[in-house]
Amino acid sequence: MYPELFHIGGLHIHSFGLMMALAFITAGIVAYWQFRKRGIDPDFVIYLLIGAVVGGLLGAKIHYLIIHPSEWPSNFLSGSGLVWFGGLIGALLVVIVMTKLAKKPLTVVMDASAYAVSIGYVLGRIGCFLNGDDYGKPTSLPWGMSFPNGSPPTTVTVQPTQLYESFSFLVIFCLFVWVIGPRVKREGVLIFIYLMFAGFERFLVEFVRTNPVAALGLTQQQFISIFLFIVGVVGTWWFMRHGRALREPYVAPARIAHASPAVAAKGSAAKAVRANTARPRKKSGRRR
Numbered sequence: 064m065y066p067e068l069f070h071i072g073g074l075h076i077h078s079f080g081l082m083m084a085l086a087f088i089t090a091g092i093v094a095y096w097q098f099r100k101r102g103i104d105p106d107f108v109i110y111l112l113i114g115a116v117v118g119g120l121l122g123a124k125i126h127y128l129i130i131h132p133s134e135w136p137s138n139f140l141s142g143s144g145l146v147w148f149g150g151l152i153g154a155l156l157v158v159i160v161m162t163k164l165a166k167k168p169l170t171v172v173m174d175a176s177a178y179a180v181s182i183g184y185v186l187g188r189i190g191c192f193l194n195g196d197d198y199g200k201p202t203s204l205p206w207g208m209s210f211p212n213g214s215p216p217t218t219v220t221v222q223p224t225q226l227y228e229s230f231s232f233l234v235i236f237c238l239f240v241w242v243i244g245p246r247v248k249r250e251g252v253l254i255f256i257y258l259m260f261a262g263f264e265r266f267l268v269e270f271v272r273t274n275p276v277a278a279l280g281l282t283q284q285q286f287i288s289i290f291l292f293i294v295g296v297v298g299t300w301w302f303m304r305h306g307r308a309l310r311e312p313y314v315a316p317a318r319i320a321h322a323s324p325a326v327a328a329k330g331s332a333a334k335a336v337r338a339n340t341a342r343p344r345k346k347s348g349r350r351r
Contacts (some may be wrong), residue, residue, distance in 0.1 A: 082190025122153015
C-alpha cells in the first residue's frame with residue numbers, strides 16, 4: 064500500500080517502522096497504566112520496554128533465519144524478515160529475566176503485559192498492511208486487495224490477513240479491559256488467557272495465509288499456535304486454582320508506607336478488623 068510515507072532529503076519514513084514504533088510506545092503506555100493499577104513502580108516499564116524491543120526484534124529475526132537458513136548471514140542485519148512468534152517469545156523471555164533480576168512480582172508483570180502486547184499487535188499488523196507484506200491467499204471476496212508495491216509485490220487480489228489480525232487483537236484487548244480483566248481474581252491468569260487467544264487466532268488465520276505447509280496439512284505457525292494454546296489452557300487452569308488472590312488495594316507490601324493517606328487508612332482499617340476478629344473472647348463467669 065504505502066511502504067514509504069514520505070521522505071525529507073535523505074531521511075525516509077517507512078510505514079512499517081513508524082507503526083512498529085507507535086506499537087511499542089502504545090504498549091508502554093498501557094503497561095504503565097496497568098503497573099500503576101497493580102502497585103508496581105511504573106518507571107520500571109521504561110526498562111522493560113527497551114528490553115522487549117531488543118528481545119522482540121532479535122527473536123523475530125532468529126525465527127525467520129531458522130525458517131530461511133539460506134539467508135544467513137546476509138539477512139541478519141536487514142530490516143526485513145521478521146516472524147511474529149519469534150518476536151513474542153524473545154520479548155517475553157527478556158521481560159521474564161529482567162523482572163526476576165529486579166525482584167518484581169512476575170505474575171503481576173506478565174498479567175499487565177497481556178494488555179500491552181494485545182494493543183501493540185493491533186498497530187504492528189497495521190504496519191504490515193501499509194507495507195504490503197504478510198497478506199493472504201488469492202480471493203474473490205469483495206474486500207480483497209492487491210499490493211503492487213508490497214513485499215513481495217502482487218497485483219492479484221488477496222486476503223488482507225493483516226487487517227483480520229489487527230481487528231482480532233483489538234477485540235481481544237477490549238475483552239481484557241472490560242470483560243475478562245475485571246472478573247479474574249487470581250494473579251498470573253491473564254497472560255495465559257492471552258496465549259490461548261493468540262494461538263487460536265493465528266491458527267485460524269493461517270488457513271488463508273500463504274505460508275508453506277509443514278506437515279499434516281498445517282503450517283509451522285499452526286503447530287506453534289497449537290502449542291501456545293495448550294500452554295495457555297494449562298497455565299490458566301493452574302493459576303485459577305493455585306494463583307495468589309489479587310490484593311485490594313493494589314499496593315505492594317514494600318510501598319505501603321509511601322501510599323496515599325486514603326490507601327494507608329484503608330489498609331490500617333483492614334488490619335484493625337483482622338486484629339479484632341482474631342482476638343479471643345473473654346469467658347463469661349455465668350455458666351450455661
